[in-house]
Amino acid sequence: MTINKTLRGHKLLMVMPWEQPAEFMENLKAEFPGLQVVTYRQTEWDQTWAPFPDEEWKDVTVLLTFTVLPTPEQAPKLEYVQLMSAGANHVLDLPIFKDTEAKFCTANGVHGPQISEWIIGTYLAFQHRFPQYHEKQKEGRWDRSDLNLIDDAVQKTIGILGYGSIGRQTARLATAMGMNVHAYTLHPRTTPASKKDHSWTPPGLGDPDGIYPSKWFSGSSRADLHAFLTSGLDLLVIATPLTPNTKHLLAAAEFELLAADGRKGRTFVSNIARGPVVNTPDIIHALKGGLIKGAALDVTDPEPLPDGHELWSMENVIITPHVSGASTHYNERVLSILEYNLKRLSEDTEPVNKVNKREGY
Numbered sequence: 001m002t003i004n005k006t007l008r009g010h011k012l013l014m015v016m017p018w019e020q021p022a023e024f025m026e027n028l029k030a031e032f033p034g035l036q037v038v039t040y041r042q043t044e045w046d047q048t049w050a051p052f053p054d055e056e057w058k059d060v061t062v063l064l065t066f067t068v069l070p071t072p073e074q075a076p077k078l079e080y081v082q083l084m085s086a087g088a089n090h091v092l093d094l095p096i097f098k099d100t101e102a103k104f105c106t107a108n109g110v111h112g113p114q115i116s117e118w119i120i121g122t123y124l125a126f127q128h129r130f131p132q133y134h135e136k137q138k139e140g141r142w143d144r145s146d147l148n149l150i151d152d153a154v155q156k157t158i159g160i161l162g163y164g165s166i167g168r169q170t171a172r173l174a175t176a177m178g179m180n181v182h183a184y185t186l187h188p189r190t191t192p193a194s195k196k197d198h199s200w201t202p203p204g205l206g207d208p209d210g211i212y213p214s215k216w217f218s219g220s221s222r223a224d225l226h227a228f229l230t231s232g233l234d235l236l237v238i239a240t241p242l243t244p245n246t247k248h249l250l251a252a253a254e255f256e257l258l259a260a261d262g263r264k265g266r267t268f269v270s271n272i273a274r275g276p277v278v279n280t281p282d283i284i285h286a287l288k289g290g291l292i293k294g295a296a297l298d299v300t301d302p303e304p305l306p307d308g309h310e311l312w313s314m315e316n317v318i319i320t321p322h323v324s325g326a327s328t329h330y331n332e333r334v335l336s337i338l339e340y341n342l343k344r345l346s347e348d349t350e351p352v353n354k355v356n357k358r359e360g361y
Contacts (some may be wrong), residue, residue: 008034012062078102082338086111088355089242105353109200110333111325112169118324122296154178159233162240168207183213184228200337200352229257241361242274251279255286268293272324275301298324
């Protein structure tokens with residue numbers, strides 16, 4: 001290996017919910033011999049307290065973490081924070097994010113493979129009535145009476161609200177199944193260059209050139225969103241970040257629009273973003289009233305979803321406890337982003353997946 005980079009003087013603090021990755025650590029030392037690396041194990045994903053003394057923070061310039069974060073006073077030298085989550089909503093109000101020049105980067109790209117599989121998998125399970133057949137299996141009943149209710153995905157239209165790494169990999173899978181893709185982004189993507197994805201993506205995956213959508217919607221107004229929602233969607237994927245502007249982005253008016261002009265009961269809604277992007281009482285009303293076909297919810301509001309909540313007993317809903325992003329390959333993908341951004345730091349170039357502090361993602 002030719003060593004032509006240096007991070008001498010930098011201190012990397014890694015706070016991880018898994019054991020220290022020995023091979024990765026050795027590779028890191030070989031590639032960046034001047035980099036000081038300190039690792040700690042956190043016991044829970046949502047842990048906020050630091051499993052080490054405050055003294056450890058003072059010389060840290062690079063931090064790998066999920067929810068363990070310092071105050072600006074504790075880490076005055078911090079330059080780059082690599083989050084382990086695709087979203088940054090949990091850091092937006094923290095002084096270390098708002099009041100410092102530290103660059104925050106998400107784990108955008110880490111979740112694309114497994115979450116896209118969850119989206120497509122739950123949709124197909126619903127279309128092919130797997131939950132109902134599983135119940136019949138438990139009862140020991142061979143029952144084909146609902147054979148004519150089974151539907152496939154060919155020539156259906158999937159609308160992806162938030163065309164980031166998760167949305168792009170979902171579009172790849174949907175296209176392979178013969179679906180038509182509509183994309184929605186905050187900013188216009190009217191040129192080939194603007195449609196390109198500059199975030200981190202596992203090799204060979206995603207939609208790096210933005211070639212899969214047959215229609216591309218954009219804008220920040222309700223009218224822009226409504227144009228997308230009335231474009232004839234069979235599957236609506238909610239993959240937008242949670243920001244003050246996206247809270248309850250989908251509420252009663254939006255569910256009514258999905259059902260307008262003869263589309264009642266057509267759209268299946270899949271939420272893998274954050275629960276508060278959807279107004280919970282309004283989606284329950286839409287589900288009970290047949291405005292939408294059904295829903296797959298990996299995130300809810302409130303979360304965790306309380307025992308006995310009405311959503312649990314709805315037959316046209318599939319619920320999982322915020323696990324769509326789980327994968328045995330999660331940690332290796334996060335570390336790949338960290339290593340890539342360390343190279344960029346050593347070259348004095350901007351990191352990938354950098355959070356826009358004004359827009360919150």
